[in-house]
Each structure stands twice: as C-alpha cells, then as structure tokens.
Amino acid sequence: MKVLATPEELVQFRRNLKGSVGFVPTMGALHEGHLSLIKKAKKENDFVIVSIFVNPTQFLPGEDLNKYPRKLQADLEICKRAGVDGVFTPNPQNMYNEDEITIKAPKIKGYILEGHFRPGHFDGVLQVVNKLFNLTKPTKAYFGKKDAQQLYLIKQMVNNFFFDIEIVECETKREKDGLALSSRNIYLNETERKRALSISKALKRAAKLSSKITDIETIKKEMLNILDVDELQYIAFVDRNFNFIKEIEPNNTIILIAAKVGKTRLIDNIFI
Ligand code: AMP
Numbered sequence: 001m002k003v004l005a006t007p008e009e010l011v012q013f014r015r016n017l018k019g020s021v022g023f024v025p026t027m028g029a030l031h032e033g034h035l036s037l038i039k040k041a042k043k044e045n046d047f048v049i050v051s052i053f054v055n056p057t058q059f060l061p062g063e064d065l066n067k068y069p070r071k072l073q074a075d076l077e078i079c080k081r082a083g084v085d086g087v088f089t090p091n092p093q094n095m096y097n098e099d100e101i102t103i104k105a106p107k108i109k110g111y112i113l114e115g116h117f118r119p120g121h122f123d124g125v126l127q128v129v130n131k132l133f134n135l136t137k138p139t140k141a142y143f144g145k146k147d148a149q150q151l152y153l154i155k156q157m158v159n160n161f162f163f164d165i166e167i168v169e170c171e172t173k174r175e176k177d178g179l180a181l182s183s184r185n186i187y188l189n190e191t192e193r194k195r196a197l198s199i200s201k202a203l204k205r206a207a208k209l210s211s212k213i214t215d216i217e218t219i220k221k222e223m224l225n226i227l228d229v230d231e232l233q234y235i236a237f238v239d240r241n242f243n244f245i246k247e248i249e250p251n252n253t254i255i256l257i258a259a260k261v262g263k264t265r266l267i268d269n270i271f272i
Pocket of ligand 1: 025026027028032033034036037142143144145146147170171172173174180181182183
C-alpha cells in the first residue's frame with residue numbers, strides 16, 4: 001500500500017493504474033462504516049484509493065475542526081488490512097491556495113437542513129470532493145447514506161459538472177443497538193450515548209409506522225415522544241430529491257434527524 005502525501009504523488013500513482021479505480025473519500029478516524037465502503041470498493045474495482053483529510057473548508061467557525069479525531073496510524077493499518085492500494089493523506093496547505101476559485105452548493109438544496117444549520121458546509125464539501133475527483137479520476141466513488149444530503153448533492157455535482165464517475169450509495173452501518181457509527185460518537189459519554197440511541201429508535205419507529213400511516217404529523221408526534229436529546233435541530237421528511245413532502249411516499253421518502261446530545265451534534269436518517 002502506498003501512502004501519498006501530496007496531490008503530485010497521487011497524480012503520479014494514478015497514472016500507473018491500469019484498470020478500474022474505486023475511491024472512498026473520508027475524514028479518517030475510520031470505523032466499520034468507512035470499512036464497509038472500502039470493502040465494497042475493493043469488491044467492485046481493480047484498485048482502491050482512500051483519502052484521509054479533515055477538510056477545513058467544510059467546518060464552520062466554532063465547529064469541531066481542531067478537536068476532530070485524528071488517528072492516522074490506526075487508519076493506515078485498517079486500510080492496509082483491507083487491501084487498499086493507495087491512501088491519500090494531504091494537508092490543507094497542499095490542497096488549497098489563497099483566494100482560489102470556489103464552487104457553490106445549490107442555493108436551495110445546499111442550504112436547507114444540514115445546509116441551514118451549517119451554512120457553507122456543502123460549499124466546502126463539494127469543493128474538496130471536486131478536487132479529489134480530479135486527482136483520483138475514479139471509476140466509482142463510494143458515499144454513505146448516513147450523510148444523505150451530502151450524497152444527494154454529490155450526485156448532483158457529478159451530473160451538473162459531467163463527471164464520468166459512478167456514485168455508489170452505501171448503507172449506514174450501525175452498532176448492534178442501532179446507533180449509527182460516526183467518528184463523532186467518541187465525544188459521547190455513557191449517559192449521552194444512551195440518550196443518543198433515541199435518534200435511531202425514533203427513526204425505526206417512524207419507518208414501522210409509515211407502512212401503515214402516511215400522515216407525517218402523526219409520525220412526527222410519535223418520534224418526538226421517543227427522542228431524548230438536548231437540542232433537536234430538525235426532523236424532516238423529504239423525497240429522494242430532497243423536496244419536502246406532506247405525506248409519506250413509499251420507496252421515495254427519507255426521514256432525517258439532526259440533534260445535539262450534550263455538545264455533540266449527531267445526524268441520522270432512514271430511507272423508506
Ligand atoms: P466522513 O469520514 O465522516 O467524512 O465519512 C466518509 C464517508 O463514510 C462518507 O461517505 C460517509 O457517509 C460514510 N459514512 C460515515 N458513517 C457511516 C456509517 N455509519 N455507515 C456507512 N457509511 C458511513
């Protein structure tokens with residue numbers, strides 16, 4: 001496995017790969033969720049490239065950029081064991097320039113939900129993924145449904161900018177009790193972790209109800225009864241194109257939650 005610390009090293013490495021390339025972009029602190037994307041990429045491609053980069057432009061002032069978990073050595077070990085061919089580990093200095101050209105998330109769907117609570121977040125995500133796509137030139141790129149709005153916007157960017165890349169949607173990996181795996185879960189203490197479980201429980205309950213009831217207000221009430229969080233930022237019902245909906249549409253609905261438990265901001269969702 002090659003560790004590629006600069007864009008130039010990655011470009012050189014990529015030039016020598018003859019065959020399909022699966023790409024898994026991450027911010028590191030790898031867990032089973034990331035690993036499931038890597039394994040899928042491994043199965044479906046001749047080569048796999050993983051990037052590990054805590055991208056500063058997707059963090060807002062006051063967010064957890066500085067304390068975001070960084071575990072490069074452990075991450076490299078995980079990648080090696082998973083049979084990854086190249087790991088790209090750049091730093092902000094070699095990824096960004098002063099006063100550079102930026103891309104903007106779409107005005108509506110980039111600024112609702114996550115984009116509303118984290119304005120500018122998706123500009124940063126799309127900027128870095130754009131760069132990463134140009135560097136890795138993947139055949140397929142793997143993204144988790146855990147970050148459903150991000151996945152939607154990346155698919156839109158691929159369409160709008162005519163990238164010749166297949167975006168592969170990957171299921172959310174959960175702990176046995178249902179908690180969605182996230183690098184940020186390590187911020188939770190024991191009681192917070194228990195309360196955080198109410199998020200996946202509310203989503204599961206909503207999924208069950210939605211097989212019988214299509215009325216969103218009724219489902220939302222049930223969810224609010226289950227949720228035990230400190231700050232509920234949103235419960236949202238959208239279709240697969242992130243249009244808000246008034247009734248559950250079977251096979252075309254995503255229910256999303258963002259909430260803070262203690263100081264930790266968590267997101268989760270369920271596709272219905
Ligand atoms: P991150 O390191 O948080 O930027 O995540 C990198 C990729 O892993 C993104 O495509 C995420 O959606 C995906 N991911 C994060 N958590 C999970 C999970 N629990 N299950 C599946 N994929 C995940």
